[in-house]
Amino acid sequence: MRMTTPRLLALRVFLDDPVQERYGLDLAQAAGLEPGTVYPILVAFETAGWLSSREEEIDVRAEGRPRRRYYRLTPTGLAAGRDAVTLAAQRRGARSALRRPAW
Amino acid sequence: MTRAVLAVLARLLPPGFRQRQRAEWAADLAELAPAGPATRWRYLLAAAWTLPRLRSALRPAGLPRWSPPGPRALLGRPGDRGIVVVAVLVSLLSGLFGAAFAVQAGLSLLSAGTTGFTGDGATPPGLGWVVASGAGLGAVIGWLLVGWAGRRAGVGSPAAYLAGAVLWPALLFAHTMLVFTLAGLPFEDVGVGYPDLLWLLDSRLWWLAAAAVGALAVVAVGGRAGSANRRTK
Numbered sequence: 001m002r003m004t005t006p007r008l009l010a011l012r013v014f015l016d017d018p019v020q021e022r023y024g025l026d027l028a029q030a031a032g033l034e035p036g037t038v039y040p041i042l043v044a045f046e047t048a049g050w051l052s053s054r055e056e057e058i059d060v061r062a063e064g065r066p067r068r069r070y071y072r073l074t075p076t077g078l079a080a081g082r083d084a085v086t087l088a089a090q091r092r093g094a095r096s097a098l099r100r101p102a103w
Numbered sequence: 104m105t106r107a108v109l110a111v112l113a114r115l116l117p118p119g120f121r122q123r124q125r126a127e128w129a130a131d132l133a134e135l136a137p138a139g140p141a142t143r144w145r146y147l148l149a150a151a152w153t154l155p156r157l158r159s160a161l162r163p164a165g166l167p168r169w170s171p172p173g174p175r176a177l178l179g180r181p182g183d184r185g186i187v188v189v190a191v192l193v194s195l196l197s198g199l200f201g202a203a204f205a206v207q208a209g210l211s212l213l214s215a216g217t218t219g220f221t222g223d224g225a226t227p228p229g230l231g232w233v234v235a236s237g238a239g240l241g242a243v244i245g246w247l248l249v250g251w252a253g254r255r256a257g258v259g260s261p262a263a264y265l266a267g268a269v270l271w272p273a274l275l276f277a278h279t280m281l282v283f284t285l286a287g288l289p290f291e292d293v294g295v296g297y298p299d300l301l302w303l304l305d306s307r308l309w310w311l312a313a314a315a316v317g318a319l320a321v322v323a324v325g326g327r328a329g330s331a332n333r334r335t336k
Contacts (some may be wrong), residue, residue: 025131035131036149039124040156047160065133066126 001048003084006033010041011081014051014073021070023056042071050077105132108147115154120161190249192274193315194242199281200312201241202234209233252322266318273314280308 113125
């Protein structure tokens, strides 16, 4: 999977606490992303098997809002996510080393 | 208003995913309500901006490829509703042109050597059958042409989009003009007969026929480009 900066930011939030479930807006705020832009990331991760999701079990009338969908890292996602973050950090390190002045 | 925008955004998603995503957007917007309308509109704008990415992220999930309704439906598959509507509209127009052509041909054949309309406005006997045959033949040709183009056009191919973009406005405009012409007829010369009417419509709408033929030619030349995307039933 191609790792873009927003995807890495979202992934880091999940990796910070792998057992915590997140919903879209919550993830966006935690990752510092623009609310409303996280769903392509969530769907891509879920499609890749990195995330699982479940619908919130609430009484919609009592709560006065639609059900949220909660996302959580899968064991596959945990391993693959860590690898992806490590790889991205290595690439960034290599890139910054290349940019460092020679003198 | 935000609900209407949400409905439009959700409509642009595949049917199997639509309700789920709409509920997520709606829940987020409910939570953002205290932040004010500016924040909610900013959210909607961001959701709209990332919609193409959301759709492309959905593709590997085994969900069917999806294109917006309209041009694709127009020249997508013969089974699509859009193409049936277009086939009917094209058939009506091509039938009209067939009738207009038959009027001219029939007049030259039946008017004892004269090549135009009869001087006294009398309609030669037997012309009605010629005109009806021309109309029927034109309608059948139009129907078959649209069916052929629909089968040839790849779903979501650029040719189908381009043809749709040309054909739809041309057809709508042609039929609107047709209705206005027929509606205005009682206020015109009371002596107008159907040969004159067909000639009148033919002279006003010939360029629309050119547009329709151009659209079908686009499909003929480039239609196969999208054949790889064609859905299998």
